Amino acid sequence: MNIPYIFDVQRGSTVDGRGLRTTVFFKGCNLDCFWCHNPEGKKPFPELAFFARACLGCGSCRGACPGEEGAPCRACGECAALCPSAALRVYGKQYKIEELLDIILADEPFYEATGGGVTLSGGECMLYPDFVSALLQKCKEKGIHTAIDTAGSVPFSHFEQVLPYTDMFLYDIKCLSPSLHKQGTGFDNSLILENLERLRQTGKEILVRVPLIPSFNEKEKDEIEAFCRARGLSYELLPYHTLGEGKKAALSAFRERK
Ligand code: SF4
Ligand code: SF4
Structure with a gap:
């Protein structure tokens, strides 16, 4: 099994699904969004x-x-x-599945009290379907609510692998226009939209999340909302912030210290 690097484990998160959650951030991403909020999650190594x-x-x-x-x-x-x-x-740190499970289980009483659970995020956690499905299977065996935060740009077989152990998907849609998507992320969005439709047909709970980026997708906001409503998909708009800028500068600055 490919053991991924994890760049953060946040306990008590209130922004990655319902209730209080533990969010595990995987390193490695196959999109290249110019506004990336988590640049430390882009590369798949420490x-x-x-x-x-x-x-x-x-x-x-x-x-x-x-x-x-x-x-x-x-x-x-x-x-x-x-x-x-x-x-x-x-x-970037590698964990055994049991180590992550211990961290996740430490907040079990809070999940029970708030309807929360665990969310796997990134980067793109869906690049690691073997590890993700093994971890979420263990979580489900302990009765923990499970969610995956994904940009969806992976083969659908990755979704099929994690589906049995995933209660909910937080699914990022950045825009609907393929050319605009390529401009903003470096990649076309046809696979992302196709996977969303296939995922919708499984009946799994999906929350579409739309990061609102000034001068990029603001004009598409109404269109995305109409797209979600027409398909019966819940959605939320995520406000733009610049917290990623400081981390981006810090990642490129270390060589000067050596
Ligand atoms: S000089 Fe001191 S504070 Fe600055 S990076 Fe080195 S150890 Fe850290
Ligand atoms: S600068 Fe040297 S000591 Fe610091 S993390 Fe890199 S290899 Fe290790």
Whole structure:
């Protein structure tokens, strides 16, 4: 089984499905959205980030790197472990399914009290259907509500694999126009829309999520809403924010620290 890297596990999330949830963010994405809110989730391997504004200038990290001068960073985390202010951070860690399950189960009482559960997100968690289905199967055996947050640009066989263990899909639609989609994400959306229709026909609960991006898809908002209503799909609009910009800068800044 391909063991994915995870860049974050957020407990107590209220924005990734109903109730209080634990959201697991997988690294690796096959779209390239120019507004990406989670740039640390794009690449499928660990990465070091340097947040300059958090740096105290203490110098603890200097000389910590075991790599040769000029060698590429292996994101081993040795420098980050010495940083007192989390200015250096490694994104990407591999977990065993049992380790993730333990983290997820720690909040079981909150799921019961709020109707919450676990959400797998990213990046694109659906690039890892073996791992996702194995993890969600364990969650279902424990009675945990399960959700997948996906952009849907994967073979439908990936959906078929996870369907038995998934209660709900949070399905991103960025726009309906294929040319606009290609312009904004680098890829055509025909597979995404085809998968959405096939998923709808399974009768699984789907919440379409639409990130509203200024100067990109705002003009398509009414059209997307009409598209969802015509198919009986629930949808929500996600506000634009710029939190990804700081992380993007931090991911490209670490080399200067080495
Ligand atoms: S720069 Fe830091 S994370 Fe990268 S290889 Fe060196 S010690 Fe490891
Ligand atoms: S990045 Fe280096 S110099 Fe800055 S706070 Fe961390 S350890 Fe100190």
